[in-house]
Amino acid sequence: MSRVVRGMEVVYQRVPGDIGGSARNMGNGGHNQRSHLQLFGQAKEQIDDIFKEIGQFVQETDTLVDEIGTTFQEILPADVSAKVKGYKEKVQDIREVIQRKGMKVVVFGRTSNGKSTVINAMLRDEIMPSEVGHTTHCFIQVEGSDSREACLLTEESDQPKNLELLEQLANNLSDQRLKSNSLIRIRWPKDKCRLLREDVVFVDSPGVDIDTYNDFWIDQFCMDADVFVLVASAVSTLTQTEKNFFHKVSSRLSKPNIFVLQNRWDECAKAKKVEDVRRQHMERSIAFLVDELKVVDKKTAEDRVFFVSAREALVSRLQQDKETPVPSGVLRIGYEKRLSEFAKFENQFEQCISKSAVKTKFEQHTVSGKSITSDVRGIMEQAYTTSLQLKTNQEKKRQDKEGELNVLEKELTWLNDDTIKALVEEMDRKVKKALEEEETGRLSALVEQYDQPFCADKVKDYKKGLNARVKEEEIGRDLKDAFLASINTIEARMADQLPSILRNETRPMPYDLIPNRDDWMARALNCHNLYEDFEEDLNFKLPSSLQLTETQVAYLQAAGAVACVAAINIETVAPAAPVVPAVICSVNMLPKVWEWWVWTDKQKGKAFKQQYKMYVSSKLTDIKSECRSMVDGELSSNFDQLCQQVKRTKDQLQEDLDQLNVTISKLGGDLWQVQISEGQG
Known part of the structure; x- marks a missing residue:
């Protein structure tokens, strides 16, 4: 009997020497006859090969799921790994059952x-x-x-x-x-x-x-x-x-x-x-x-x-x-017929048992294999979809980071020492203008308009009244306002630049640029007691225009006297010129005569006001210089820290960018593996 294979059906054809020949050949054809039972063996071998491939597919999926779980937990739910491992064990169990079926x-x-x-x-x-x-x-x-x-x-x-x-x-x-x-x-x-x-x-x-x-x-x-x-x-x-x-x-x-x-x-x-x-x-x-x-x-x-x-x-x-x-x-x-009948029984039996066994032994395993493959393929499709979306998101993040880095590198040209120098110089110009054009003018007008009579014996009362008037008019206010306005401008300009340079989590607020600003400005811009240490000097000093040279003094001593007239300029007196005497005194008494004649309370009051204005103005100038120095120092110090912060931001951006490149590359590899696994599934 020879075998003809048609699809999955095995058909046997009679050949010489099979049943129907001699008595010795009656029966099932011997130990080596090929039969319908091979259908079961073929099916068993084929389904075992199929489950071997399914096992390899599930094993590769398990490895891939573990790798994905290690690097990208968000791609697959936490229970997927255990589920795939369960499928792997199930496939192994099915293979063991098939092999011994x-x-x-x-x-x-x-x-x-x-x-x-x-x-x-x-x-x-x-x-x-x-x-x-x-x-x-x-x-x-x-x-x-x-x-x-x-x-x-x-x-x-x-x-x-x-x-x-x-x-x-x-x-x-x-x-x-x-x-x-x-x-x-x-x-x-x-x-x-x-x-x-x-x-x-x-x-x-x-x-x-x-x-x-x-x-x-x-x-x-x-x-x-x-x-x-x-x-x-x-x-x-x-x-x-x-x-x-x-x-x-x-x-x-x-x-x-x-x-x-x-x-x-x-x-x-x-x-x-x-x-x-x-x-x-x-x-x-x-x-x-x-x-x-x-x-x-x-x-x-x-x-x-x-x-x-x-x-x-x-x-x-x-x-x-x-x-x-x-x-x-x-x-x-009649034994020939009975032996032939027995062989016929065996032939029908073998056809029946092979078909039945293929169905009963393997049908449920086939269903299980399809279910496992479908589930694992679904997991891979989910992983592919999520990985693709994650890769797209990461590429978008990379694009954003590259943009941030490019902007940062361009705007870093703004952040340098010249920036601080220019800002401080601009502040200095504004404050100087406020001091010279506003504050000094107000002070001069206020002092000159102070009309209380000056008496040398009551200088303290006069000074007290003038101090009260200066305090009342808040001399120094314009200087303080100019400083505050300039500092606010500096902070605002720097704050406008920082958002595009620094990341949100490291970006300082404007008032962080000059820490404790209010405390040190309150001390530095203390204009309430500008006059406290003022000490007037009302001692008479002969004007330099009345100081005699050694030649002039020698001439007058030789003449025996000097004529001094209020309207005469001594420097014009020549050795041979006649002198019109108004007051005759010795050369040594000249300063005293001049003091008595011109150093009245009115002149002393003018001198007091002049000294007072000069003192307060100098105090305002000192305050301006001190504040400028402090602002310059604070800004420089904080500028250095800001530069370090910007460098850290830049380094962090570059690190994020490098990590994104690694992530995208890894996602690309995972996508490739998932596609291969899907194809195998």
Whole structure:
């Protein structure tokens, strides 16, 4: 029989040497025949490869999610990492389940109907204990093993045991037999049996007529079965016990796959009405499957009922594998047809179990795989969308930072020593103008307008009155206002520049430029007591125009006298010029005469006012100089700090820009990885 693959369907075609040839080739074609069971193996391999790729996809996603979570927590919710790790573990679990999944067939029937012989015939070896009467006492599962040595395992221990113990543990006639609801697992070398190589698992059972554990059996051993084989006896009819058991199976499983083998058909070979018996068994079996269990339609049921002799199939196959003829008398009349029927059963069985197993074993895993892939792909799409938006935002921030840095670098040309110098000079001009044009003029007018009579004996009272008048008129007010206005202007101009230079979090308020301004200005611009330390000097001093030279004094002494007239300028007196005497005195008495003649209270009052104006003006000038020096010092100091602050701002902007470049580059890499992951998904 050759295999033709059409899509996912495997079709077998008959070739010379297959069933229908010599008696030796009757049966399932031997250990090396290629069968429908390969569909399951192919599907198993394919779905394992698919889940391997899904596992790689989820693993890469997990790595990417961890990297994203380390650098960009805002891209994905906090629970995504745990969710992806859960998917990774789930995929690993599914792969482990797929790799150990097999196609399971469970054989049931009454005692001595030949259940164990059917399994032995299909396995082409005498593995199960098979004797006359009630032989199999518990459940026996036969599964393939990569080992070359057969062994058995019990539920009590995972320690492999010698296969010879099977007769003691499973045979009903043994005193050491296990309970009927126990399970013995036989690990049989795969290279000895094609069906085991194809991942078929056989389960033999005790007779359904000898125990009441039916419900437990179904729950324990049948819920994951792909095919059930009911081994009936062709020499009798289906019993209600057999039917009741499968009614329970059908109530727990949705439309189970059930085959009915009318075994021991060779014993009916010599019956006179053998065809009538066959028709009766066929009708009743079909009615049981279609009308009672309602698991298949009539057409399908016709391919689920077979008339066989498991004993003949086993004997012929054992001899075929040994390449020895079957002993005469072992095979009864018509055995060729029964062997062909058994092979037909196996062919239908293999088609059914492979399709059923692919659906039952892998369908749910396929759904899970799609769900996992869809969820992980959704996570990647979310990561891509969020990363793209974040990258766009970061690029916008970078653009803004670059703009800030460019503006800062341009405006730094304004922030230099010449700026402070120019501002202070401008302030100095305004204050000087206020002092010379306003304050000094007000002071002079106020003093000159002070009309109280001056008396040398009452200078203190006169000064007190003048001081009160100066205080009342707030001399120094214009100077103070000019200073304050200039400082405010300086601060305003600098404050106007700072917002574009400094970042918001480091930008000082205008009044921060000159800390404690009010305190030191209150001390520096104290104009309330400008006159407190004023001391007048009313002592007479001969004018320099009346000072005689040594030549003039010598001449006058030689003449014996000097004539002094108030209107005469002594410097014009020549040695030979005549003198008109008004007052005759000695040369040494001249200053006293002049003081007596001109140094009156009126002249003293004028001198007092002049000295007073000069003193107060000088005090205002000192205040101006002190304030200028203080402002210059404060601004220079704060200017240095401001320059450092601007430098820090510039450095921070550059650092932010560098970090944004790194972030954008990393986001670009993440986007690329996410796109690759999405493509794999």
